[in-house]
Amino acid sequence: MSSRETILAAVRANRPAPTSLPGVVDFEGEATVERFTEWLHFIGGQVVQLAPEQPLEDVVRQLYPEAQRIASNLIPASVPVDGQTAIPVLEAVELAVLAGEFGVAENGAVWVPEANMLHRALPMIAQHLVLMLSRQRIVANMHQAYAQVGHTGAYGVFIAGPSKTADIEQSLVIGAHGARSLTVLLR
Amino acid sequence: MSHPQRAAAFTSDAERTTWHDETLWFVRQKRDKAAYGVPEFQQLRQLASDIKEHTLSRLDEYLEQFERNARANGVQVHWAADADEHNRIVLSIIKAAGASSIVKSKSMLTEECHLNPYLQQHGIAVVDTDLGERIVQLREEAPSHLVLPAIHLKKEDVGETFHQHLGTPKGEKDPQNLTEAARLHLREKFLIGQVAISGVNFAVAETGAVVVCTNEGNADLGVNLAQVHIACMGMEKLIPRTADLGVFTRLLARSATGQPVTTYTSHFSQPAPGRQMHIVIVDNGRTRQLGRPDFRNSLKCIRCGACMNTCPVYRRSGGHSYNFTVPGPIGAILSPNIDLHKHSTLPFASTLCGSCTDVCPVKIDIHNQLYKWRQLIAQSNALPLGKKLGMKLLSWGLARPGLYRLGGKVAREGLRLLPRGLSHAAALNPWAKARELPEPPAQSFREWYQQTVTQ
Numbered sequence: 001m002s003s004r005e006t007i008l009a010a011v012r013a014n015r016p017a018p019t020s021l022p023g024v025v026d027f028e029g030e031a032t033v034e035r036f037t038e039w040l041h042f043i044g045g046q047v048v049q050l051a052p053e054q055p056l057e058d059v060v061r062q063l064y065p066e067a068q069r070i071a072s073n074l075i076p077a078s079v080p081v082d083g084q085t086a087i088p089v090l091e092a093v094e095l096a097v098l099a100g101e102f103g104v105a106e107n108g109a110v111w112v113p114e115a116n117m118l119h120r121a122l123p124m125i126a127q128h129l130v131l132m133l134s135r136q137r138i139v140a141n142m143h144q145a146y147a148q149v150g151h152t153g154a155y156g157v158f159i160a161g162p163s164k165t166a167d168i169e170q171s172l173v174i175g176a177h178g179a180r181s182l183t184v185l186l187r
Numbered sequence: 188m189s190h191p192q193r194a195a196a197f198t199s200d201a202e203r204t205t206w207h208d209e210t211l212w213f214v215r216q217k218r219d220k221a222a223y224g225v226p227e228f229q230q231l232r233q234l235a236s237d238i239k240e241h242t243l244s245r246l247d248e249y250l251e252q253f254e255r256n257a258r259a260n261g262v263q264v265h266w267a268a269d270a271d272e273h274n275r276i277v278l279s280i281i282k283a284a285g286a287s288s289i290v291k292s293k294s295m296l297t298e299e300c301h302l303n304p305y306l307q308q309h310g311i312a313v314v315d316t317d318l319g320e321r322i323v324q325l326r327e328e329a330p331s332h333l334v335l336p337a338i339h340l341k342k343e344d345v346g347e348t349f350h351q352h353l354g355t356p357k358g359e360k361d362p363q364n365l366t367e368a369a370r371l372h373l374r375e376k377f378l379i380g381q382v383a384i385s386g387v388n389f390a391v392a393e394t395g396a397v398v399v400c401t402n403e404g405n406a407d408l409g410v411n412l413a414q415v416h417i418a419c420m421g422m423e424k425l426i427p428r429t430a431d432l433g434v435f436t437r438l439l440a441r442s443a444t445g446q447p448v449t450t451y452t453s454h455f456s457q458p459a460p461g462r463q464m465h466i467v468i469v470d471n472g473r474t475r476q477l478g479r480p481d482f483r484n485s486l487k488c489i490r491c492g493a494c495m496n497t498c499p500v501y502r503r504s505g506g507h508s509y510n511f512t513v514p515g516p517i518g519a520i521l522s523p524n525i526d527l528h529k530h531s532t533l534p535f536a537s538t539l540c541g542s543c544t545d546v547c548p549v550k551i552d553i554h555n556q557l558y559k560w561r562q563l564i565a566q567s568n569a570l571p572l573g574k575k576l577g578m579k580l581l582s583w584g585l586a587r588p589g590l591y592r593l594g595g596k597v598a599r600e601g602l603r604l605l606p607r608g609l610s611h612a613a614a615l616n617p618w619a620k621a622r623e624l625p626e627p628p629a630q631s632f633r634e635w636y637q638q639t640v641t642q
Contacts, residue, residue, distance in 0.1 A: 002266070003266045003267060003268040003272060003470075004266040006268055007250075007266055007268060007422065007468075007470045007474060008247045008250065008251070010470070010474035010475075010477075010478075011246045011247040011250065011422075011474055011477065012247050013478065014474055014475075014477040014478030014483075015243060015244055015245070015246055015247065015477060016240070016243060016244050016477075016480070016483060017244060018241075018244045018245065019237070019240050019241045019244050020241060021237075021238065021241045021427055022234050022237045022238055022241070024428070024430040024433075025230075025234060025433070025434070027227045027230075039447055042447070043446065043447065043450070083459060083460065087378050087412055088378070090412075091374070091378060104448075106225075106437075106447060107447035107448040108447065108448075109448050109452070119411075120407075120411035120459055121407070121408060121411035121412050123407075124404040124407045124408045124411065124451075125408060125411075125412070141433070141437065142432070142433040142436045142437050142448070143430070143433035143434075143437075144433075145433065146429055146430050146432055146433045147430065147433075149429070150429070151394060151429065152391075152394065152396050152429060152454035152456065153454070153456070154260075154456055154457035154459075155411075155453075155454065155455055155456070155457070155459070156453075156454050157407065157451055157452065157453045157454070158436075158448065158451070158452040158453075159450065159451060160447070160448050160449070160450050160451075160452075161450055162450070163402070163403055163404040163450060163451075164402050164403070164450055165318045165319075165366060165402060165403050166335075166402075166444075167317070167318040167319035167322065167335065167336065167337050167366075168318070168322075168337070168340075168342050168345050168362040168365055168366065169210075169340075169341060169342045169345075169362060170210055170213070170214070170335070170338070171342070171362035171363075173362055173363050173366040175366070175367075175370065176318060176366060176370065176402065176403035176404065176405070177316070177370060177373060177374070177377070177403045177404045177405045177408050178403065178404025178405075178407070178408060178450070178451070179404070
């Protein structure tokens with residue numbers, strides 16, 4: 001018998017009495033920009049509110065005046081990136097400006113599906129990350145977030161703040177392996 | 188060596204023990220703050236427990252559904268009955284990819300299977316990319332905590348390790364600078380890693396997706412730059428629906444570190460075009476645990492580490508004192524299933540205070556299981572001789588009221604008369620090593636009762 005069959009047979013022999021699967025829950029909650037902003041600040045990110053007519057590119061330049069190598073499908077990019085981009089090119093990206101789908105008020109997370117990433121590694125390998133988000137697209141909690149996502153797709157990530165670690169004496173350090181900073185632009 | 192012996196080695200450095208104790212208690216307090224911030228937190232714990240209970244009751248069906256969906260997504264699914272088979276499968280995938288260096292993000296399962304030494308024996312260079320795991324890997328140690336692998340170390344220790352291995356300046360101990368050095372060092376490894384191994388926090392049956400939660404982004408960076416992704420999972424990681432992730436992602440980080448969610452919650456279900464994704468489903472004793480009604484609840488564990496942070500014994504004895512992949516209270520109920528004799532002292536490394544059970548996000552009755560393992564260990568004749576004879580003597584004495592009364596009298600008088608050097612001699616009375624004995628009362632309760640309460 002293959003290991004697959006052995007394992008499945010052992011599970012069938014040993015599994016406990018059947019119980020029912022609880023229904024899908026929500027619990028609702030406050031789906032506000034204020035709460036989203038508060039949590040994103042708490043976890044080390046920042047939120048910048050854009051005026052309706054303000055050009056995105058100008059805001060990005062103001063926030064990251066030193067960034068030369070920018071990858072983006074929202075503003076004119078200096079580094080073209082797609083799924084086939086070579087690793088050394090990706091590695092040199094200073095700033096990625098990408099679209100988030102929606103934000104989660106209870107924890108500051110933003111849903112970024114593969115389609116928005118240009119390359120799967122881009123949101124993590126870029127030194128800094130900017131995510132563009134609509135103010136209308138804030139959900140209260142992770143229940144609503146997964147209801148909104150439906151299927152998580154081939155690859156998709158909730159990104160909540162910049163990369164961080166506290167592995168040395170529990171001291172919080174921002175910028176472990178992924179983005180050193182995360183800015184969410186709300187319009 | 189037994190748990191008490193290893194713990195004694197840890198506690199010989201009183202300052203460090205105190206630091207360890209206070210630091211983990213601080214994490215526990217952060218967990219409380221995060222939990223109290225969610226009004227429905229207790230309902231979420233019950234839901235998580237119920238979802239896991241249901242999944243375990245139909246685990247074979249969900250495993251088959253998961254496999255079917257993963258295969259349809261273009262993922263290659265492998266089954267491993269034990270650690271050895273798991274390691275052989277992983278090596279064969281690496282060999283087939285023609286790789287000689289791999290990067291690995293956090294995976295307690297691969298620790299459990301001792302994958303690193305196995306791969307190294309076969310000429311594969313393995314780099315752990317989680318900062319804490321990299322630190323302990325460079326020091327050739329095991330992680331001492333599920334989510335804080337290097338919590339047993341001080342920044343000076345890390346500084347010295349990085350000085351030796353990464354060339355940081357001697358005496359550099361600033362966490363910011365050390366982390367930056369590790370970032371630069373590990374970036375090089377990410378760029379050349381041909382194969383990336385990740386653990387799995389949750390596996391979703393209805394989509395075939397695996398979910399990986401990290402704060403550093405190391406899993407995503409490794410997997411998305413490598414040609415081949417191998418996700419290694421214990422079979423109990425399964426949950427039925429994507430919607431169930433709503434419950435578990437709300438509990439995991441809050442219970443672990445007090446964060447509202449991990450920085451990256453990543454869902455992998457299909458490899459990028461032209462690349463490969465493999466999932467290795469591992470049993471390694473889990474079906475046996477499933478067949479033990481008293482202990483199967485332990486399979487609900489989501490590896491948050493909350494039980495360690497709160498445990499008065501873990502906090503003061505350190506993760507290495509458990510000498511098992513998963514330390515702390517949860518390790519003490521998982522380990523006897525693997526080897527009851529080898530780990531026979533772990534269920535006794537507890538005060539049975541129940542704090543672990545109180546904080547467990549999936550409501551595992553950890554302290555009850557500790558108590559039940561103690562019975563089994565005694566029945567299997569695995570108690571140390573002193574404890575065995577002591578228990579026999581105690582039950583003999585406690586069954587004889589006259590002897591019990593006499594014993595009480597002797598103890599009361601004895602404590603008064605004996606010189607302190609004798610009553611508190613560490614060799615005779617380990618209790619008094621770090622504690623005062625109580626002031627002996629003039630009379631027993633029984634004597635007082637007979638004197639005071641007149642018919």
